[in-house]
Amino acid sequence: SENQSMLITGESGAGKTENTKKVIAYFATVGASTKKPDENAKKKGSLEDQVVQTNPVLEAFGNAKTVRNDNSSRF
Numbered sequence: 001s002e003n004q005s006m007l008i009t010g011e012s013g014a015g016k017t018e019n020t021k022k023v024i025a026y027f028a029t030v031g032a033s034t035k036k037p038d039e040n041a042k043k044k045g046s047l048e049d050q051v052v053q054t055n056p057v058l059e060a061f062g063n064a065k066t067v068r069n070d071n072s073s074r075f
Contacts, residue, residue: 012068025052 028048066072
């Protein structure tokens with residue numbers, strides 16, 4: 001398979017960060033998929049939750065206050 005990328009653009013306050021969180025949660029869910037439903041439910045919760053829960057740590061290092069947004073992403 002080939003490398004792929006996704007670009008999320010928009011003006012300040014348009015929801016880029018929130019949409020990025022949804023994309024990350026989706027990829028975590030898809031990445032945890034298996035053929036066994038019981039294992040899939042466990043992995044979905046644990047992997048998706050772990051990935052999404054890293055966001056506050058990333059925000060602590062990568063966000064800054066701007067004129068238009070008190071918690072603006074800088075990455």
